[in-house]
Amino acid sequence: MNLWLASLVLLAATGSTPVVGLPCEGCEAVFDGLPANPPAIARIAPAGEPGEALRIEGTVRNAKGAAVPGVVVYAYQTDARGIYPRDDTAKTASGARHGRLRGWAKSDARGRYRFDTIRPAGYPDTNVPQHVHMHVIEPGRGTYYLEEMLFTDDPRLTAEQRRLQANGRGGSGLVTPRKDATGAWLVTRDIVLGQAVPGYTP
Numbered sequence: 001m002n003l004w005l006a007s008l009v010l011l012a013a014t015g016s017t018p019v020v021g022l023p024c025e026g027c028e029a030v031f032d033g034l035p036a037n038p039p040a041i042a043r044i045a046p047a048g049e050p051g052e053a054l055r056i057e058g059t060v061r062n063a064k065g066a067a068v069p070g071v072v073v074y075a076y077q078t079d080a081r082g083i084y085p086r087d088d089t090a091k092t093a094s095g096a097r098h099g100r101l102r103g104w105a106k107s108d109a110r111g112r113y114r115f116d117t118i119r120p121a122g123y124p125d126t127n128v129p130q131h132v133h134m135h136v137i138e139p140g141r142g143t144y145y146l147e148e149m150l151f152t153d154d155p156r157l158t159a160e161q162r163r164l165q166a167n168g169r170g171g172s173g174l175v176t177p178r179k180d181a182t183g184a185w186l187v188t189r190d191i192v193l194g195q196a197v198p199g200y201t202p
């Protein structure tokens with residue numbers, strides 16, 4: 001069974017069909033460790049993880065701009081060395097590969113979600129910029145990945161990557177880091193459900 005088919009079978013088994021935005025490599029990981037009822041405020045990196053503190057916050061909206069509660073946002077990232085620290089407790093190969101720096105937050109009544117984590121690093125010895133991968137689990141739509149989150153202050157970020165982000169999946173993943181009162185990094189990543197996702201009809 002190829003990966004695409006395996007993903008489809010697994011997604012169907014979760015009862016979350018119909019699915020959009022396929023193929024979705026590694027989508028089984030989104031459900032691997034998924035809490036029964038994710039909080040609106042969650043962690044990606046655990047407290048104490050080395051690195052610079054980062055808060056990601058945003059609002060989940062539909063194409064008309066209305067806030068959407070009850071959407072699970074899944075995120076995973078590299079550590080401060082640019083490595084995905086392998087999670088050997090994961091049940092799936094893709095879950096293990098996404099690593100132990102991953103988390104789930106469910107949008108609250110006002111569509112808001114938040115992750116506390118650290119700033120990721122770009123992959124070592126490459127030009128790959130800092131990024132955070134994201135998916136949503138949207139009721140009735142299954143899961144689909146969003147444009148990865150990229151940081152405008154990252155010197156590795158190219159003009160082409162910025163351009164591609166403008167009409168990305170789920171809205172732009174470009175974020176501009178700022179510091180909060182405690183000196184921690186703060187970014188806003190709003191999500192537009194279904195934007196630029198193949199097969200998605202409002």
Ligand SMILES: [Fe+2]
Nearest residue numbers: 077078131133
């Ligand atoms: Fe990555």
